[in-house]
Amino acid sequence: MEEEIILVDKKDKKIGSEFKLKAHKEGKLHRAFSIFVFNSRGELLLQKRALGKYHSGGLWTNTCCSHPNVGETVLDAGHRRLKEEMGFDCELSEKFSFIYKAKLDNELTEYEFDHVLFGKFDGIFKINSKEAEDVKWINLELLTKEMKICPQQYTYWFKKCYNKILTYKE
Numbered sequence: 001m002e003e004e005i006i007l008v009d010k011k012d013k014k015i016g017s018e019f020k021l022k023a024h025k026e027g028k029l030h031r032a033f034s035i036f037v038f039n040s041r042g043e044l045l046l047q048k049r050a051l052g053k054y055h056s057g058g059l060w061t062n063t064c065c066s067h068p069n070v071g072e073t074v075l076d077a078g079h080r081r082l083k084e085e086m087g088f089d090c091e092l093s094e095k096f097s098f099i100y101k102a103k104l105d106n107e108l109t110e111y112e113f114d115h116v117l118f119g120k121f122d123g124i125f126k127i128n129s130k131e132a133e134d135v136k137w138i139n140l141e142l143l144t145k146e147m148k149i150c151p152q153q154y155t156y157w158f159k160k161c162y163n164k165i166l167t168y169k170e
Contacts, residue, residue, distance in 0.1 A: 003019070003020055003067075003069055004017040004018060004019055004020070004069065004070050005017065005018060005019075005020050005023055005030045005031065005032075005067040005068075005069070005070075006030060006031040006067070006068060006069075006070055007023065007028055007029065007030050007031075008029055008030060008031050008113050009029070010029070010099060010113070012031065012097065012113045014031075017070045018030070020067065021054065024054075024055070024104075024108040024109060024110065025107065025108060025109075026109075027101070027109030027111045028111060029099070029111045029112070029113060030067060030111065030112060030113070031067060031068055031074070031112070031113050031115070032065065032066070032067050032112040032113065032114045032115070033065060033066065033067070033068065033074050033077060033078050033081075033114065033115040033116070033117055034062050034064075034065040034114055034115075034116050034117070034157060034158075034161065035062060035063045035064040035065065035078055035081070035082060035092065035117045035118075035119060036062050036063055036116065036117070036118050036119070036165055037063040037064075037082075037086075037090060037118075037119040037120065037121050038118070038119070038120055038121075039120070039121065039122050039137055040120070040122050041137075041139075042139070042140065043137040043138055043139055043140075044062075044063070044137070044138055044140060044143065045063045045086075045121070045125075045135060045136075045137055046060050046061065046062065046063065046135065046136055046137075046138055046143075047060070047061060047062070047063060047064065047085070047086070047127070047131070047132035047134070047135050048060050048061075048132060048133050048134040048135070049061060049131075049132060049133070049155070050129065050130055050131055050132055050133045051133060052130065053131070054106065054108070055104040055106050055108050055110070056104060056155045056156070058133070059153060059154055059155045060153055060154050060155070060158070061154065061155040061157070061158045062158050063082075063086065063119075064078070064081050064082050064085045064086055065081075065114075065157070066081040066085075074094065074115045074117070075092055075094070075117070078092050078117050079092065082119075084128060084131070085127065085128050085131040085132060086125045086126075086127055086128070086132075086135070087125045087126035087127065087128070088121060088123055088124070088125045088126075090119040090120060090121040091119060091120070092117045092118065092119045093117065093118055093119075094115055094116065094117050095116050095117070095118050095168040096116050096164060096168065097113060097114060097115045097116060098114055098116070098160070098161055098164070099111075099112065099113050099114070100112060100114065100156070100157055100160050100161075102156040102157070102160075104156065110156065110157065112157070114157060114161070116161060116164075116165070116168075118168070140166065144162075144166075147159065147162065
């Protein structure tokens with residue numbers, strides 16, 4: 001059964017709901033979140049999206065991202081998806097939000113009011129292979145260099161908010 005996501009206006013006020021794939025096909029603005037988990041060494045946990053994902057398969061991106069379900073808060077959804085995708089949970093805090101719109105593969109448009117959440121974690125994780133085909137901890141200085149050399153290897157939303165992530169990094 002396909003999940004419904006929350007449609008919002010440009011101030012993140014709920015204006016309705018829609019099935020996820022239909023919202024992406026029609027380019028409707030909806031609520032989303034992106035999680036950035038750092039370890040005690042300041043490295044960021046990246047995931048390489050599984051090739052079978054409905055868009056952006058095989059690209060590197062932040063630790064976890066998704067959409068809250070109808071009736072679910074952004075933080076509750078963040079904890080749920082961290083467990084589902086990465087096999088762990090940690091304390092999360094929202095740092096900022098932004099809106100972006102991008103045409104993606106498979107004739108889909110991502111138009112999101114994206115809440116950016118940070119967490120810290122040093123434990124063991126087990127990735128869900130349906131969600132991610134690989135993960136890595138990476139130093140932000142090295143990541144910045146890699147993104148300049150091969151920007152096509154990273155998701156649109158990750159590149160869109162990366163510089164702001166650097167300013168919020170604790």
